[in-house]
Amino acid sequence: MSPSPVSYRLAALPALVDPWLQEVNPLWSLTEVRARIVAIREEAEDFRTFVLAPNRHWPGHRAGQFVPVAAVVDGVRTERCYSISSAPTRDRHTFEISVRRVREPRDGILSTYLHTQARVGDVLRLGRPAGDFVLPDDFAGKLLLVSGGSGITPILSIARDLAARNRLRDVVFVHAARSEAALPQAIRRELEALPFAGVHFLVGPLTPERLAEIVPDRHTYSRVYLCGPAPMMERFVGDVGGTPTGVLVTERFQAPRESAASLRGEGEVTPVKVAVGRGRVVAVATTPSLLEALEAAGERPRYGCRQGICNSCRCEKRSGIVEDLRTGKRSGPYAEEIRLCTSRAVSDLELNLGDAR
Ligand SMILES: Cc1cc2nc3c(=O)[nH]c(=O)nc-3n(C[C@H](O)[C@H](O)[C@H](O)COP(=O)(O)OP(=O)(O)OC[C@H]3O[C@@H](n4cnc5c(N)ncnc54)[C@H](O)[C@@H]3O)c2cc1C
Structure with missing residues (x-):
């Protein structure tokens, strides 16, 4: 059932009223x-x-x-x-x-x-909080929290939450900073004062071998949560210290190298026409991603993570065919929501960038 004219007007209300409220x-x-x-x-x-x-x-x-x-x-x-x-x-x-x-x-x-x-x-x-780098509600067992650089942020939230719930007894926390100056000292003091099974702040690169030395019984942990810079994450793919662990849960701030390359896309560059709303039509290449192709054409669509996590570049495709760069699956020609950063144009398109600008 298509939305009634009344619901269209209601949907447009915030755009009309918010600028006044903001004053x-x-x-x-x-x-x-x-x-x-x-x-x-x-x-x-x-x-x-x-x-x-x-x-x-x-x-x-x-x-x-x-x-x-x-x-x-x-x-x-x-x-x-x-x-x-x-x-x-x-x-x-x-x-x-x-x-x-x-x-x-x-x-x-x-x-x-x-x-x-x-x-x-x-x-x-x-926007609204999102992401599934979270502990299951019914989590029990030993937990290893590992972070590098700014990747400490979600790990810190988990650690602080467990501390507030008095559940640190089976939790080990390991953080690596690139230099002494990059060590967050107040956070370090806060965590060192808490009753963790272990707290380790290090300087220099964290490798699976180094983690294995710090946490020799890591294979007994039910879950490992890992967040850090791309090179550190790549070192740990499939290896959390040489021994299989329960479950490895990761959060990435940047796409891994190979998937970043696939989102850029290589190969076809046939130009297609994309109607971007408000009467504007731009010519874009069929690779890279629609996000990059539109940027190259001078458009400034909204984006957040550029890797299909955050939904900031979500917009309505009114007609035309796109391909999902991660799965290779092609869409139908009908209206649907797409993400600009993980789609590429396959035919001429009609988009509504209204929300994504
Ligand atoms: C789920 C998630 C959670 C995150 N959480 C955090 C967090 O807690 N803390 C945190 O600090 N960050 C976090 N990030 C990263 C954050 O979202 C931003 O990516 C980061 O702050 C950089 O944004 P920026 O606008 O400063 O850089 P951008 O302007 O987006 O630039 C990104 C990179 O591209 C490079 N670049 C830009 N333009 C060019 C160019 N023309 N040529 C070559 N290189 C270029 C920049 O040097 C930079 O390295 C998170 C990301 C995700 C996806």
Whole structure:
């Protein structure tokens, strides 16, 4: 059944009303989650925590989940995902994200903005918390938490949540930082004071062999949670210290090299026409991903993770055929939702980028 004209009008209401509400109070919105920065803490070199007080649309999070965060940088709405580093609380008054400033190979847009321009009192726009890097509700058994660099954030949320529930007795925590200056000292003191089975803060690369030395009984753990920079994650694929473990659960901040290559796509580059809404039609190549192809054509669609995790680039395809770059499966020609970062155009398309801009 197609939506009635009344439901179309209701759906358009926030876009009409929100700008007025925002004039009165930037936190107010009919539907959007927004949060005020109420404190900023320096944790280590180029790594800071933002304490956020959300509006009433914040649904609360599960330990280990991430949230899409958006700000207007140089006039462009820019959205990225950040794992929540605080434990869930019942009152949901505040929560925290911790952001590493990306400098290589060039300054990252949103992380640089958050480190150099964001101030206490500013309001950020947020999506809803998402992700399945979470413990099962009925989890029992020994747990190994392993992080590298900014990958500490979801692990920290899980550790803090377990601490609040007095369940650290069978938990070992291992964190590796690239240098002494990158070690988050206040977090280190906080965790070292908790009754873990073991807490280890290291400097330098973490390899499966090094982990095997630190946690020699790692094969007795029911679950291993792992989050860190791409090279560290790649070292650990299929190997958590040379011995099979129960279940390895990973969270990636960047796509692994081979899947990033597949999302860029190689081969066909036949140009097709894409109607992007508001009467505009652009010519794009059939590879790489629609996201990159549209960017190359001068469009600025919204995106978050660029790897099919966060849904920020989700938009409506009204007609035409796309291929899912991860599965190779082709869509039908009918209307459906697609993600720009994991799809490529196969034919001329009609898109509604309304929400994805
Ligand atoms: C689920 C999830 C959770 C995450 N959680 C966290 C977290 O808790 N903490 C955290 O710090 N990060 C986290 N991230 C990473 C975060 O979302 C951003 O990717 C990160 O902050 C970089 O964003 P940016 O806008 O600063 O960089 P971008 O501007 O998006 O740049 C990304 C990279 O591309 C490079 N680059 C940009 N333009 C060019 C160019 N023209 N040529 C070559 N290279 C270029 C940049 O140098 C950088 O290395 C998470 C990501 C995901 C997917």
